[in-house]
Amino acid sequence: MSDWKRIVAGVDFTDHALNALREAARWTRRDKAELHVVHVVESLVITELQETLKTPIEDMEAQVREDTISRLNSMIEEASLEGYRLVDETPMTQGKQDGMTAEVRLGNPTEELIATLNDHQADLLVMARNSTSSPERGAGTYAVRCVRKGPADVLLVRNEHTGRFKQIAVGVDFSEQSERAVRAGAELAKRDNAELTLVHVFYPPWEVVHFSSLPVDTSPAFQNEYRQLLTDRLKNLAAPHVEGRPHVKYDVYPAATHGSGMVDYLTEIKADLAIVASHGKSNIKRFLLGSTAERVIRDSPCSTLVLKDQPS
Structure with missing residues (x-):
């Protein structure tokens, strides 16, 4: 019997993350598990946008959240994850269907990913090995931090990996x-x-x-x-x-x-x-x-x- 019944996929919008999302979905189907997809918008990005554009912080957060929801929906569609749909009119911008959920969170990426694991009592976190900030240096900073501090097992998916392991x-x-x-x-x-x-x-x-x-x-x-x-x-x-x-x-x-x-x-x-x-x-x-x-x-x-x- 599998140890992984509640899986969280932490994604950005790179091709690496798309591969990791597909692998998370493969494990979910295989183990008949629940899958929760999450993207974290770093709060510093919103703060810098707000300070530069002189837009009220509430309006900026709403705009960033709306844009990110659209991109996450597109990513989920590209990954061909049937049954997934974000319900963007809900307060948490989170949708659920057949045990499959997705959401956008704002804050520190490591802290928010770990909070997501705790909220969902996740057994496994799936991420791409590399981040956008350090593609040439092995596992990305956020991935390593989540392994160090997170409560769940962590699968770091190599960028070129597709399909089953051999x-x-x-x-x-x-x-x-x-x-x-x-x-x-x-x-x-x-x-x-x-x-x-x-x-x-x-x-x-x-x-x-x-x-x-x-x-x-x-x-x-x-x-x-x-x-x-x-x-x-x-x-x-x-x-x-x-x-x-x-x-x-x-x-x-x-x-x-x-x-x-x-x-x-x-x-x-x-x-x-x-x-x-x-x-x-x-x-x-x-x-x-x-x-x-x-x-x-x-x-x-x-x-x-x-x-x-x-x-x-």
Whole structure:
């Protein structure tokens, strides 16, 4: 059974966001979930317009809202989302039909997106990886902030992605959170008929300087045995979730850091979806986002699904 029954799609009016909206709709249809589409107009934009044009702030907000509603309706129509309609005469400029809603909000984009997630008790936020402000720098600023501060899982859709995923990679560090990532990966791979790879990135102990004075075997035979032990742990952790699935691969990947290693691995296997937990085994809970997850979010060559900690 899917973890995602209430999905929010946060959109601007770029082609990247259009792709993300279509992917959100695909997940909604597949999981028979509710979908809420939201566009946030930054309050600073309205303030600057009002100060420049000397228009009363109430009139400016009304005009911006009306124009944005029209653009959002056009975007929804272009995405071919049947059943969606904005009801612009309602106070909240929000319409609903068959569990599908859309709205325009005014304010700080990150705060309003998180408020939308809370208002709808959303399980998943879907956004484009890139924003209009930083298309060349990996995940956009708002996307990263929503992963850090939001209460829901976050799917960041790569700009060029369309249709089903074909190569899904799950980062596993043997924590409880990564076990959930394995379960999610197995479920998504089954639904998209995709190949599933479970990978554990590790720092080779035989390359650590302070081990040189300890009786640690550094022979090729020991290294192979060490890798096999890690692979066996992967298989044991995954067994309850991948039983009967023919297209599952297990890999262990040496790297200087977990985050950089995961990004390199995703590039090597040409993954089109990475799944990681927001906090791994070595991350202290007080940090807003685990270092591995943040590196993957920023530098991943593919779409990324970040799973937030669930209440125990």
